[in-house]
Amino acid sequence: MSLWLRSVPRLRAPFLPASAPRLALGDRRVLREEPNQRICLLRRTLSSGDVKWLWPIDRESLSFHLVHKHGTRMGLYLMTLNSVNLLKTEDVERALFHLQRKNPALRVDLRLRGNVWWFCEQDGNTHKVDFKRLNEGTSSTEEIQRMCEKGFPDGATWKFRMIPRGKEAPRDMPEVKDFPYQYNIIMTSHHAVSDGLSASLMAKQMVELLNDVILGRHINDEATSQFVQREELWEIESRIIKKLEDDPQRHDYVKQTMPLSTPLLLQAFPRPSVDEVTTRHLSRIIDGDVTQKFEKQCKSHGVTIHSAFSAVINTAIVSLMQKSGISQQSYQIAGNHIVSMLRYLKRTPRDAMGGYAVLRSHISRLTNDQANHFWEYAQELNGDLREGLTSELPLEQKMARLGAQPDLGRSGPRSHPRLCTTTGSPTSVASRCPNDV
Template sequence: MSVDGGDAAREAPGVDGPKWLRPVGLNETFFETFQSRGMLITVYWFTLRSAAPLLEAHVRQALLHLFRKVPPLRMCFRKREDTLWLCEMEEEAIDFQVEEDADPKRVAEEVMNQSYASHDGPLWRARLIRGAAGEDCPSEELRASFPHTSHLVLGNHHGIADGTSNVMTYNFLLRILNDVIAGRPIDDQEQLGEMVSNDELKKMVAVKLEELEKDPENLQRLVEEKIKYMSGSPLLLQCYPSLEGTDVKTELLIEELDEDTTRRFIQRCKKEGVSVGSAFTALVNGATIELAKRAGRTDETFKLTEIHAMNTRRFLSGDASKHLGVHITILTNSVEAPAAWQESFWDYARTLHHSVHSKLKEDTFLIEESATEAMLSIEGFVESMLATVPPPSEDCQTSNMRNLDVYFPDAGEHVQATRVVRGSSNYSAFSGHFFHTFRKRFMYTHCFSSHIITEDTAKALNQVIFENLRALS
């Protein structure tokens, strides 16, 4: 196993304790703090088709091989003196259960809202669901060759893996499961990916921050802009007040487009010179405006703020394709949208697209990261941030994994995934939008905070999004 922990000491496992890897980073600390409160926990729900009914023993064996071969799945968090460290579990353990005739969506919501025992691990869990109604496969040929449907729900502590790590890991799982069913030997010493720290990125940010500190007035302006954004009030919550007295929980609403609608939407985006991610974000914002108008708002324009999960591997030197762990940051974006947004949708979508993609340039990204670093250096700021859950400030949060087929290239002769639903329980956001394509279909999950907005409001938002998507395609 390869572990990048800078100059941190490493100790081999033995009778005296676990294998200490390195002190945790800020992102890992953040995720660890809030997962203990049932927040920021990721979930993936796979619909599987198999040539024969999946056996519990086969799935359990595949999960055990996965534990041995994928470094993040062996991680736990422990205090060492006054410092939180990442370390390997002392014993092999997997959290796996089989449920018969259960609702996979309900199971996914349970997994997404249930915390982990960070000190001992494991920091991930798996639930195999058999007997539940399945989704149709994309082709008659696949249905004939793989007639048996089951569902696999997988969750994890966000401090050990981001979306890219997860889809890589679950591709490994499907490969291993096919090998187990086929009776092929599996080398548990071979490690699938590396648990890598964020040291390189931290150095890049430190260099940029040192440069910005030469103009303290500009740096102070950047910090004040971030703090101002964090105190904002989302448009939807201005019109539909937050609920009170309900349990903190994130629930799922799932939409899926057929192949034809997916193709037409993607082609229209290309024709208009807009990425699918930008166009869909513009649709989410437009739907938010529409609900605000229904509630009586008469503004001529609206300025909504969205935050986008961004994969930071793109900024690292060398080949980062095997980097597992947490390599993400949040990109904030805000542009003016007209109240009559449908009439000039593609113009608005292009404006949003240009704004987001200009910020993806390395220098702009590092400036934002440096401003965040400066904000976090304010005395007591981190402690205050970790101690409380702030009220929502952004209008939406997006996670776009684009085409997941890239991560699942192997067909699999015994079992294949035909549908992937993914999401995460919310932290400060009240509305998380997760989308990607898989097997030529656009798949979307709306993770909404049911303790903040009602299910009816969340469903109304979805309805407006997809009515306009179809009309604009």
């Protein structure tokens, strides 16, 4: 029996600007459960029974842990598997067992040691992945919402859910007609141990291992990734902090690249007055032929899929503004683009898993004429985004943003909804979180 993996779109819950409990910029000490108390980072590994204490979590990891408690900044994958025969629950569990053995981050959770949060690694032979097979007909959208609302209260950092769709369920892709049994797989991971890139690699490897289990192949449990401290990143961030402190003009420029104004959509459609702000998930399936034509056009114009899709979003926002009666000569549209900080690291192993995502804020000014010449605008946007990557601007924005943020430990996460759109193809995944949504 073989499996067919459909393109994997990533769904996200409300996205907040990066924030963290207040520490001096560049300070890598960790916070106790009480945000005002601090201890020095202990550079040693301790063992206790079947748990290996790794190291106290840093400021950024703690900020993720705090907002996850409120069900936000959760990253989720929803993918559909098609198979020739019924999938056995024990086969899926076996594949996840090997996935966990090959990737230490899947054995990592967060625990209080005294009153300090630590990363710890559980024994790979005894620790089970949080996996549940749900009843056929369970709504994937509602299950995603439940997983977001629950967060990670029990210290577990990875969760997997499988929902049988039934043999008669409609197929979204004609090429899977010989794979009649369909299953929705939902995967979520704690952002302190996994970012979108790490999660996409785990989704791909999970399917490969499931095929190996079904076909009775020998599986080598040799590690395919590492979970390490982010010391090199901290060094770079400390250097950038000093750079911004020594160069006020550069600091001012970096702040100008980040949006401060009211989002366009809120000008046309004011925020509703409700007691509790929530964000729901919307998913759309793009036809395979349309996707291939879009990719071909991107290549012919020298534009990345990410830049082109960002241009699509921006022009759509302009069209929506015009339909709502807001007519201007030009529109200022701000968006956050997710970048992997691994591109800036030299000593960190390429197979490192963890929270290496950072937001690259970008402000685009789109005129009515540009909106009518899409590919010219997409090329301009593509150039702007590339230039920002090569100049370490995403990291500069991150440190400037952290310096201006309140103490998250005291104030709690802000209820400001964000919509994160993701495009996925069999070979690429790109994400963009518009500030204007």
